[in-house]
Amino acid sequence: MVFNTTVFLFLFLPCFLAVYFLAGKSWRNPLLLAGSFVFYAWGEPVFIWTVLASSLVDWLVGREITKPGGGSKFWLTVGVAQNLAILALFKYFNFFTGQFLELLARFGISASPFLTIALPIGVSFIVFEKITYLVDLHRKVGTPCGRFDHYLLYVLFFPKLMAGPIIKYHEMEGQIRERPAGWDDLAAGLSRFITGLAKKVLIADTVAQIADTVFGVSAPSTGLAWLGVAAFAIQIYFDFSGYSDMALGLARMFGFQLRENFNHPYTSLNFTEFWRRWHISLSTWIRDYLYFPLGGGRASPGRVYFNLWICFLASGIWHGANWNFLAWGVFHGCVLVVEKAWWLERQRGLPVWMNNAVTMVLILASWVVFRSQTLGESAAYLKAMFTPVTALTPSEFPAESFLALAVGGAMALCPEGIWARAKASRASAALKAKGLDLAFSLLLLAFACSKLANENFESFLYFRF
């Protein structure tokens, strides 16, 4: 089940909220767990059992990790290994078998894959979260979860299950036991959810029409190439941050306050800053569970650069099992190393707009690699961007997609200070202004739902045979 579908919006969510709030307080966690189970099982009716079994292993291993008398590292290894094995099997098996078969083909041996494994939704997020629980216990950050149902609720909590943010157990522990859930939380959660829904449906899905058209052209012109990647940059930002807003909003409805996942990343002045603003929960995870264990910034410069590069290679692979994602991660790693070694110091004397422009050009170039199907396609697209090319262009893009691109672009590039001032003025706004604000949210909800309904309506004038 996905948040921006009619089944979720008009069936699951209202029914679940009604049951949740009408039930007594002592029933809320069990209901949340049951609802999360149904939510995930709806889309992954088979894989959910793997998640349940693996969560039981985590919970039992967690108890062993914190037992006095040594053996913590052993149990940590067991726990992390079983989680990584799930990731390796479900996410990377097909990729590695495909590469192996291609290698065989080069030697004239043709073979077919004996097994193809479907990629379960959200597996990367689920596994990374479960690893944080075990590692934090080993580091003596937080205490082991005393109840398996609480741990299961942490893993399966449906607002953040499919696409994050990646939450650490100790960030949720207290809220699982005790949390407020009144009208103010419900209203704040709904408002945040609507913002996310609007970002996803009205902006991301609309500009996607431009990006999909341009990336589908075999040899775009230079102008078209820049238009396409700009559209994709807006699409991926509003899609992902919109989904995060929906996740945080839903969590807030139930009284949970989760960490922010995006913070105006396209206003960054360098990649180092970009990764403090983009998919914050992932970069935090990489920092805490990969970069620091590798030595972090305390090793020799060469080793630090290597650690950084490895971390972003891993980040690339985490995003998907293909060479393009790997290349994307490698590219980001290389830029970060260059920044650390030289550019961060050098750019201090440059104007803010220039630093932002340079950063954005590099980010757009990296999005080309991320979006393309193959490395060859990426190379051709980048060539079109940076070498003047005139070519046939598609005759028409949907008109509304340019409006969405303009609005999305303005929102994404708007300096953080302006957002902060707007947020402060909203908080202190008079009642009338606040009321108008909420009425606008309601209109956005209606408009987003109308677009969803419209997109799901495919008809003919009459039946033809």
Place this chain on the structure above:
Amino acid sequence: MRHSLNRWFAVGCLLFLAVPGLSMAAYRVLKGSWEMRSNLAGAWAPVIVAPPSLESLARGEFQRSFANWFNQHFGLRAHFVRMYNQYLYTAYRKTRMLSGGLLIGKGDWLYEAHYANDYVRVNPLLPPPFFEEWASRLRAASDALKRRNQAFVVLLSPSKAAIYPEFLPPDLLKLGAKELRNYDWFTNALSKAGVPCVDSHLIAAREKARGAFPVFARGGGHWNGLAAFLALSNLLDLAQMELGRPIAKPSMVGVKMDLNPVSNDRDLASALNLVFRPMRYAGVHVETAFPPPGREQRPKLAIVGNSFNWVLLPLAFDGEARVFERVTFGYYNHDFYDYTPASPWNRIPVSEWKTSLAESDIVVLEVNEASIDRDQYWRNFVADLEAMVGGQ
């Protein structure tokens, strides 16, 4: 007060999200069905929910089919669809309806994309031998039917884009009209082969040139009653000649034009599925007079064609008066009807259709000038005729 405002906002949002489901539930209680009747214009294949079983749940079949079913039937769906359509139409003069196959041209003239693409340089041309072959087969079928005392006529219905290209969207007009379309090759081949044919494109173009009344409605995808009546008149003249005996024909006693388009004259405008439907444009209504029943035997008609016949066939009837003793209609040579205006959807089995085809005095094959390449049904019908007449 702020707290109260938050509460009202939350209640408002929750009610908004709950109303579609609640209205479905209410409909179920009141009418005994979860499937509320939709008043959206257009045709779509109904979704059947896979029966819930362990297997269908494990494979996700139930979930997918349920989600698709819910998309088709959730409460207030029509209002949501219309709201977004109104935004696209008002802000951009665009529409997503008919799966992107509905075009809005100049002056809000509406076209189906297929017909527009046939007129400009988009739809592919068939090779000339194709037309020669099929014209020859149509002539052979016509001759065989004539030997059985059955008249055979090919009726080419007109394309709105070809008759009124001046209102096509500017982007399409820029592509330019095709020098020769499949229609040109086909009519040429039919004429060379001597196939009895009523070319309604020429009839409609002549009437348009007269400038008195339009032959297509701004918001309709099919010919209007005037163009259809003129085609029917020509069809009856030709059938009479082929049959060798008189047919009592209706005559047109008057044409009225008002701002009230009806029936097929508003099908595309309805298909826009807007909140505020643009229905105020010229609607043409033909007044006919039927001769009193005489000693002429009314012929039986079997006609195969597309939706253009839903405009044509009613014109052959006026209450008790009628041109044909019986009309059987093979819609796309796929669904078959025993047609009267009072019960146009009176389905008959294939066996009865075949019998009526063999016994009809007049057999008509109707094809649209823009769909000669796209529509397979007319070629299938020719094959059916060949099978029927056998070695004759």
